[in-house]
Amino acid sequence: MNTLKFTKMHGLGNNYIYVNMFKETIAEADMPQLAVDVSNPYTGIGSDGMILICPSDVAPVKMRIFNNDGSEAKNCGNGLRCVAKYAYEHALVSETQFQIETLGGLVTAKVTTDHNDKVSLVTVNMGNPILQPQKVPVNGFNNLDQVINESVTFNGTSLNMTAVSMGNPHAVFFVDNITEAPLHSLGPIIEKDPMFPDWVNAEFVEVVSKSEMHFRVWERGSGITQACGTGACAAAVAAILNEMAERNTDITVHLAGGDLIINWKDNGEVWMTGPAEIICTGEYHNNK
Numbered sequence: 001m002n003t004l005k006f007t008k009m010h011g012l013g014n015n016y017i018y019v020n021m022f023k024e025t026i027a028e029a030d031m032p033q034l035a036v037d038v039s040n041p042y043t044g045i046g047s048d049g050m051i052l053i054c055p056s057d058v059a060p061v062k063m064r065i066f067n068n069d070g071s072e073a074k075n076c077g078n079g080l081r082c083v084a085k086y087a088y089e090h091a092l093v094s095e096t097q098f099q100i101e102t103l104g105g106l107v108t109a110k111v112t113t114d115h116n117d118k119v120s121l122v123t124v125n126m127g128n129p130i131l132q133p134q135k136v137p138v139n140g141f142n143n144l145d146q147v148i149n150e151s152v153t154f155n156g157t158s159l160n161m162t163a164v165s166m167g168n169p170h171a172v173f174f175v176d177n178i179t180e181a182p183l184h185s186l187g188p189i190i191e192k193d194p195m196f197p198d199w200v201n202a203e204f205v206e207v208v209s210k211s212e213m214h215f216r217v218w219e220r221g222s223g224i225t226q227a228c229g230t231g232a233c234a235a236a237v238a239a240i241l242n243e244m245a246e247r248n249t250d251i252t253v254h255l256a257g258g259d260l261i262i263n264w265k266d267n268g269e270v271w272m273t274g275p276a277e278i279i280c281t282g283e284y285h286n287n288k
């Protein structure tokens with residue numbers, strides 16, 4: 001029986017099991033199944049997935065994110081804020097601003113600390129959104145440079161879609177009333193529609209004003225979660241592309257688990273600010 005030290009953390013309720021790979025060892029081939037096992041709420045710890053905090057050749061730390069179905073994603077906004085908090089509080093970094101390597105590239109994180117030198121807030125430069133349909137990726141729009149407010153049908157329901165990649169793929173749908181968004185009924189259908197060769201994170205968004213919106217998500221590989229950082233970035237970008245919000249402006253995104261501030265700067269970068277919290281630490285007994 002192997003044991004594994006872990007820290008469970010969340011960003012606005014989007015919770016993962018974090019493993020410090022500077023100290024722990026997991027064989028590459030075992031990672032997907034371990035993510036499934038630790039995420040199980042009955043026989044595991046219970047989480048939206050597993051995040052590995054790894055050594056990197058190009059940054060102080062590298063993040064790897066596995067959804068709770070075992071699939072690996074290239075990016076995770078809430079995960080990046082938690083990795084930044086963990087790295088700072090465990091002295092894996094010494095500065096308050098540092099880079100984190102992801103499978104999608106390098107990002108810069110900046111931590112804000114309280115009087116006890118604990119991280120209270122993290123801002124991450126999430127980089128430039130990717131809008132070309134082939135790169136999101138989304139099929140069927142190769143004649144377009146960007147997929148903005150395009151009519152699509154899922155299970156007989158017509159919706160208007162804006163497609164954005166933040167390193168991982170997002171399909172954003174604007175609705176009049178967030179409480180009536182077809183999250184449960186269409187979320188799983190949209191996620192695996194053949195239009196999306198890598199599957200997709202599906203987001204429903206109700207715009208309140210040019211700087212405020214409500215947001216709900218069906219995450220690829222995890223289902224409904226309380227929050228999705230990359231999804232909130234994609235939602236803000238989509239709102240701006242649809243002229244419902246503005247560049248270079250702080251946009252408050254209300255997620256089920258709390259608020260994120262997103263700003264798509266004039267230079268093309270998307271900045272995300274929000275909290276990161278430690279829930280508990282422990283030792284997982286892998287009985288397999």
Ligand SMILES: N[C@@H](CCC[C@H](N)C(=O)O)C(=O)O
Nearest residue numbers: 073076077078168228229230
């Ligand atoms: N919760 C995350 C995104 C996690 C990965 C996503 N489910 C995917 O497969 O792309 C976030 O906060 O961004």
